[in-house]
Amino acid sequence: MSSVQDVPTAHTPPGGYGEVMPPPVLAGCDEPLAQAAPDLRGLWRAVDVQTDGVPLPADHRLRGHVERIEQAGNRVVVTAGGVVHDMVADGTFEHGVNDVMAADFVTPITVAATFEHGALVLRPRGMPDVEVRRWREGEQLFWRYDTQFTMCLERVDDPTRSESHAHATG
Numbered sequence: 001m002s003s004v005q006d007v008p009t010a011h012t013p014p015g016g017y018g019e020v021m022p023p024p025v026l027a028g029c030d031e032p033l034a035q036a037a038p039d040l041r042g043l044w045r046a047v048d049v050q051t052d053g054v055p056l057p058a059d060h061r062l063r064g065h066v067e068r069i070e071q072a073g074n075r076v077v078v079t080a081g082g083v084v085h086d087m088v089a090d091g092t093f094e095h096g097v098n099d100v101m102a103a104d105f106v107t108p109i110t111v112a113a114t115f116e117h118g119a120l121v122l123r124p125r126g127m128p129d130v131e132v133r134r135w136r137e138g139e140q141l142f143w144r145y146d147t148q149f150t151m152c153l154e155r156v157d158d159p160t161r162s163e164s165h166a167h168a169t170g
Contacts, residue, residue, distance in 0.1 A: 002029045004075040009086050011098075016082025016105040025077045025086060026070040034074035036115040037089065040134055043068045044141050044153035051149045062149065066156075069134070069141075076113065076120060078134075089113040093125050 067080030
């Protein structure tokens, strides 16, 4: 059995990863999910995105969003939009996301991660009122980016088949 502690923390490569997602970070790690962790694993594609209850236009860039979520123990890796955000959901900034923003692949971010009431909750350092949440409702994944948008995603692969993750486009 491979532990999450045996896998080095991944980071976004300079300039982002480009058109093709890098291979899964936690491939081969079979540590069971932490007791409080919701199972968010898989490759997900946006099916609906809304701001203040109003759907975003069909040509909005977020409508094409695809993300891969890997999990083992209390570790989560979200790969999407050119970034690889690898974190331990222990509520600390030290073990949270210490990477760059997807907006420019340069601006540093530090984000604490926790599992709360069936959701992965992210809180950026220095922004006490901002929360980013991911949770499941049945077969769908929801991603609320504070007050900016709420996205509904559908799974497009089997999370137990890591080879399908390695070839997905972001």
